[in-house]
Amino acid sequence: MSYLILRRSTILSQTPTLGRHFVNCIFSSSLSETQTSHLPSSNRERLIQGSGYGFFRKNTTGCSSISVGILRFPSGSRLGLISSICCRFFASQAAVEASTSDGLTVEGIIANQWAILEESESDWKSHASAIAQSIHLIKKRLQWKKLVVRLELLSSQLDKPDLWDDPVRAGKISREHGSLMGKMKEVKSFEQELLEHIDMIKLAREENDADLESETMKALLEMRIKSKEKELEALLAGEHDIYSCFIEVQAGAGGTESMDWASMVMKMYKMWAQRHGYGVTVVDEMPGEIAGIKRATIKVDGEYAFGYAKAEVGVHRLVRISPFDSAKRRHTSFAAVAVIPILGDLSSHVQINESDLRIERFRAGGAGGQHVNTTESAVRITHIPTGVTASCQNER
Secondary structure, three states: EEEEEEEEEEEEEOOOOOOOEEEEEEEEEEEOOOHOOOOOOOHHHOOOEEEEOOOHHHOOEEEEOOOOOOOOOOOOOOOOOOOOOOOEEEEEOOOOOOOOOOOOOHHHHHHHOOOOOOOOOOOHHHHHHHHHHHHHHHHHHHOOHHHHHHHHHHHHOOOOOHHHHHHHHHHHHHHHHHHHHHHHHHHHHHHHHHHHHHHHHHHHHHOOOHHHHHHHHHHHHHHHHHHHHHHHHHHHOOOOOOOOEEEEEEEOOOOHHHHHHHHHHHHHHHHHHHOOHHHHHHHHEEEEOOEEEEEEEEEEEOOOHHHHHHHOOEEEEEEOOOOOOOOOOOOEEEEEEEEEEOOOOOOOOOOOOHEEEHHHHHHHHOOOOOOOOOOEEEEEEEEOOOOOEEEEEEOO
């Protein structure tokens, strides 16, 4: 049996930052009547018996894992004052839905169909409606219901006592669970923040606090702007989108002109990565004879690097008056771009059969010395089933 001590309070910060209006929920797990009989009457009267998620006014069943700190009751007994609560909810229907003090939810805001005005308009209902629409879109893109079901399945697998008999599989399950939990927690906290701001603006108007109302309006506007960024991030829900990546640029047909174009494309990717706070490392670079590069590879380190960069895969074309042509003719240049995710799962191993490889060796052609035409110094390896090719001709 579980008990819930519910205390609703309005907390206004003493600093200029925005205060928060929220509900403090204190859980005490499996307290029997004998354990609570010694408590003062003021404490016992505030104990509310709950089962499952019934005390959240949500008709769902499920479980929660709660981390409890040390607590002291007024009587001096050390049953523990819960200093922090960390709950993981996995319900058979859905996660617990947050609401304001008067029961307004994000779905309720959408149902009200408040008009969405320009961002410059100081209308809290307009901001709230725009943010609620963004949250709804984010959940749709993340396939929220499937995410909840998958999270529940992974949670049940993590609870199995024989999970770590297979460390590779256990690590994979644990990483996927952590990733899904992070996505769910981020959306839920964003949703809760919106509802807290709505509570605060209502409180500010009740108490005629213009400063608090202005701060809350500013916070809602910032949330509205941020919600657009989160909508874009929700599109990056692919299996490998969260990982770092390699970006390779190869000059195509066009000689020096294409090498110069490949150099410009690679410089563009480097500047993009640096502006977005990603780490950039040059892995390989083969310069052209006159200008530009024949081929170059960089490593881009950071979350969602592959998700953002994967759309660049393909052949990029440039048509311009060539600076390398004395006749000033128009030239067309090509550069091929490949983006490869760095999975980061060091426990995964890929076995390649030697029979699936075609290894070809080449020697230099044309006029040259004795050594040039007799040494096969260039190698190309092709994986026959997939067609993936790796080649090297500038080093032994």
